[in-house]
Amino acid sequence: MGGLVMERKERIEEEFELGDEGEAVQEYEALTDDFLHITASLIADEVAQSLKGRAGVAVDLGAGPGSLVMEMAVRLPQFLVIGLDISLPMAQRGRERARAAGVENVAFVVADVHQLPFKSKFVEVIVSHGSMHHWRRVDIALAEIRQVLAEKGFIYMSDLRRDAPDAVVQKIAALLNERQARAFLNSVRAAYTIEELSTLVEGADLGHVRVEPEDFSRRTIMRNIEDLRRSPMRGMRQATTNLRLVGGGD
Numbered sequence: 001m002g003g004l005v006m007e008r009k010e011r012i013e014e015e016f017e018l019g020d021e022g023e024a025v026q027e028y029e030a031l032t033d034d035f036l037h038i039t040a041s042l043i044a045d046e047v048a049q050s051l052k053g054r055a056g057v058a059v060d061l062g063a064g065p066g067s068l069v070m071e072m073a074v075r076l077p078q079f080l081v082i083g084l085d086i087s088l089p090m091a092q093r094g095r096e097r098a099r100a101a102g103v104e105n106v107a108f109v110v111a112d113v114h115q116l117p118f119k120s121k122f123v124e125v126i127v128s129h130g131s132m133h134h135w136r137r138v139d140i141a142l143a144e145i146r147q148v149l150a151e152k153g154f155i156y157m158s159d160l161r162r163d164a165p166d167a168v169v170q171k172i173a174a175l176l177n178e179r180q181a182r183a184f185l186n187s188v189r190a191a192y193t194i195e196e197l198s199t200l201v202e203g204a205d206l207g208h209v210r211v212e213p214e215d216f217s218r219r220t221i222m223r224n225i226e227d228l229r230r231s232p233m234r235g236m237r238q239a240t241t242n243l244r245l246v247g248g249g250d
């Protein structure tokens with residue numbers, strides 16, 4: 001029975017390396033171009049399906065150079081999509097990319113998720129990808145989200161999960177260059193498990209928000225099938241490496 005006993009891995013803190021921000025932006029963009037752009041597209045399709053007939057402000061927490069912001073903005077022209085990031089170079093890069101792509105219903109702000117710069121109930125939709133594991137206090141960020149989210153507001157926050165199977169994590173790391181692999185492995189170790197996040201969400205009084213493995217609807221998969229077939233990650237189920245915190249809106 002030994003093989004079935006799961007080692008309990010302790011979470012490590014991973015601060016985003018602010019010392020070398022310009023380089024971090026470049027490194028992260030390269031990773032996005034090669035691997036992550038499909039995820040932004042999948043998440044944006046999944047979110048857009050849940051937001052039929054709604055309008056307002058959507059905020060991406062820890063937006064980085066803005067891939068998800070842009071994918072959301074083109075699918076949801078009735079929304080202003082705001083990319084929020086603690087790093088000025090990330091926000092600047094997001095602005096440049098949006099300008100170059102001619103996407104107008106976007107804005108980028110520099111701020112900390114632990115202190116959101118929005119009025120109470122101002123935000124209709126909160127999304128996030130790959131950022132939660134960097135946050136010092138997810139409980140404080142969730143309390144801030146509760147404060148700024150409109151009644152019946154919708155949340156979709158996706159991140160790595162620390163309880164991802166080692167074999168899959170190693171397989172992905174092998175596809176990356178050395179620095180990317182190191183960052184990826186650290187991120188997995190800094191990420192939360194579904195159980196840990198469920199406890200945090202329960203304490204945050206966010207209404208009907210659930211924490212679950214990230215899995216996309218058939219409709220979303222079919223819309224992205226060509227990109228998925230071309231992806232180096234093809235055949236790997238997102239649900240084994242990622243979780244999502246999703247709900248509200250009803």
Ligand SMILES: C[S@@+](CC[C@H](N)C(=O)[O-])C[C@H]1O[C@@H](n2cnc3c(N)ncnc32)[C@H](O)[C@@H]1O
Nearest residue numbers: 016062063064085086087112113129130131134
């Ligand atoms: C791994 S990147 C993900 C970027 C983007 N969401 C994506 O999927 O391409 C994590 C981002 O979270 C941002 N971040 C980390 N801590 C933050 C905080 N406390 N408040 C706001 N942004 C934060 C970092 O600056 C970085 O851009």
